[in-house]
Amino acid sequence: MSSSIAAINLSSIQQKLQHVSHGTLCKSIAISGLVLFFFYTFLYNNPYNHSSDLFMSFVEHKSPATSVDITNSPTNISHIMFVLVGCIRTWKYRRPYTEAWWRENVTRGNIWLDLPPTEDLLPWPSMSPPFQVNEDITKLKVYPKLVNPVEVRIYRSILDTFRLGDNKDVRWYVMADDDTLFFVDNLVEVLGKYDHTKYHYIGTNSESIKSNYDFSFEMGYGGAGYALSYALVEELVTKMDGCIERYPHLWVSDYLSSSCSADLGVDLTIEKGIHQIDLRGDISGLLSSHPKSPLLTLHHFDAVEPIFPAKDRFESINHLMKPAKFDQSRVLQQTICYHRQSNWTFSISWGYSAHVYESIFPRSILRRPLETFASWKRGRPPLFMFNTRWPSIDPCVAPHVFFLETVDRSSEEGDLVVSIYTRSSTRNMPACSLNGNHSADTISRIQVSSPAIGRKEAGRIECCDVEYETGKEVASVKLRTCMKGEILA
Template identity: 65%
Template sequence: MLQNIRYKTPHGASCKTFAVSSLIIFILIFCTLSYTQFCNKSNSVGLFGSNPFEFIRPTSSQSVTNSPTNISHIRFVIAGSVNSWKHRKSYIEAWWRPNETRGNVFLDLPPTQEFLPWSSASPPYQINENLTKLRIYPKLANPGQVRMYRSILESFRLGDNKDVRWCVMGDDDSLFFVDNLVELLGKYDHNKYYYIGANSEAIRANYDFSFDMGYGGAGYALSYSLIETLVPMMDSCIERYSYVWVSDQLSSFCLADIGVALTIAKGIHQIDLDGDISGLLSSHPQYPIITLHHFDFINPLYPSKNQAESISHMMEAAKFDQSRMLQQTICYHRPTNWTFSVSWGYSAHIYENIIPRSVLRKPLETFGPPSYYSKTPPLFMFNTRKLTDNPCEAPHVFFMDSIKKLEDNLVITTYNRTSPRNLQPCSASANHSADSITQIQVFLQSTKRKEAGRIECCDVEYVDGMNVADVKLRSCLNGELIA
């Protein structure tokens, strides 16, 4: 039947030919138009738009994802409380940058009248959710610590997560060096699972809790992709580990169950130490300082100031150059056989002897372990030098007094003696005493950030009998021996 219709008349055949020709012309016109749209379309959010034949280029948000990490990509989650906020507020405001840093401080209760109106120099506050509504609440070993941990979840639920790459947890007595933090996190892919933190300085603390735990007060960072996976299962994990006593251990357990291990970053400091930590800060590792913690349990960082003043004073130097903050530079004055050790922005030491870097990189044990831990060695996660009255090994100690910037990016930090050494001169230096020196000036030609892990060298200018010594920081020469 179909054959009969197809070949019955010549007129029918010509109609069929016309129809086929028209279809071919239509297809050619459609393809031409589609190709034009394919080439010219540039503004949309997906690979295809509402027209399934319409090609759309990748959006600008994809290029932002591949851009360098900056301060706007980090959300801070600060665990605080109304009772502690009065004296810790100054700690936070020393590093917080209004309109630059983003995040919140999470409080256990609404702020009292003395804190209202809330200071614009502080992070915006949020009140933690009422944990008593959780089914597991009666079984929680330490609800206060669970509140702190769930601040991560509650921060995520606030929204405004656009362009967030990292969530950084800390306490209201955690001091962050934000520029160094940005540089650290920029080395890692935020699209992957990362849990970045550090151990305690005290061996016993790591033994009691975990060597695989990022301490929360020191601060730890979670990549945003990890946060997205963690948040939906956080409450079930809290229920699974309801017996856990501290929030950072709870966090490490939950992350371990996802299969994520701690990535240790040097420069993050829990400061599980007691007393005077100047010995540690004067011989800081050659890694950028990221955080300091536990200011309520240690002496003021600078002996002539209280703790709040000390933190503010330290951040004055950090505003000039965080990459060199606390970085140890060692050089020698051969005519007197003196060794100079400068912890930039913090302290300077003079030793009346030539002492190699292999020795001076070990912190002086000016501190002790936390009082609630045993005093039986080994105590610390790093090597130390014992304090001594040997005049050839004990330093003259100076602390930063001022910092200023001159023309051509020349930065001068001044370090003053705070107390006499009260020891005889070192005989090995031919009795060249440094007692007369009351001030050390350190000159830095600051044009770029110091590279992490790379030491710098210096030269000393000193005229015998003067009370001021000048130290000029510079790049080390190839093969230069620091001894």
């Protein structure tokens, strides 16, 4: 009844407005607006009218035009928005790192630059991510107080990306440098474990204790790459510049990102497959004993030696991506098995290397990386965030080392992927006398067969069997599912 009276009064007012002169139109509009205000106030306070509940529900739950798709469909590559950051000075040298994994017309995102591309970078190649130029941060009122404006530009690339408006169905924003190598199939699988409609900040620490101490143990390193759920980004972008004003003294974008997320109550979730590579020199020892987590990223290639002998850095990256095209789920996954007749241990880092030890070593030992690398910064031990093994000149401890040569699909013995690993150099040591003097010097190649269909289950190791005849040049290793209760020792 009350609603009807209000409707009649509103109709009467509208009829009177039709007869006002042009000179009083603005005043009439103001009066009409005031009446409408009282009308909706009346409806909202009417205990018998439920339309107000529907209206408020619409206001509270209406998503913006760029909202995330919150369906229960599995996460796929189209749900990931890559926010890659570089600059004109470095992009010309680092472009091959990104192009090694970027999938034209498949992966989404941009490479953000500090300035428009120079003539030597044009025409822009289609195999590179589309470029964008960051907003001029000198317009920020806090700019004169910023300790490191470049790092603020890097962090605000998230905001710049969001403002482009191409956010349809985006579930994750993934931030990284222009020299970061991604394994996108593994990334899709790992991010699919998390609810993108909740606040999530996923990344990793540095391998260097000192780096974490200098900055933060709660920080996801941006070079290694970190992922922010859409729900978190949607909240961050409305408060980002305010957060920058709160922390003008922070030196690096990664720490700024961590601080802004922390102030929203969100802490870092660590995924072990993300790698900052704050190391120097030969990192083959680390890559040959990768955690059982899927490999997601590798970073800092310019700071380490090429990861394959006799290849430069770019050739090495492209060589590693060859097995990744067959099966990313197994790349760098360590598999250990034994040739009991010779007392040998085989350690396979699929798609990268193979080690043969002339002794029986349990997995609990071999999962520790050989310390072939040096620390990122000088300091006193401990230097690394993980345990290592010291290289040895003991023939019972030092491995014979082989690196990936080829990988291909084979149907001769079923549908398999066959990878071949060749000896990198002679070991120049006698045989291990403690285990029967069974020298592995005669082996020049190791052939590894793995299933061609289906991904390896994340978080689980595989076992293997070795076939080898004494004196032969080739040893064959077949990967398989571990039997229940099988002990690798």
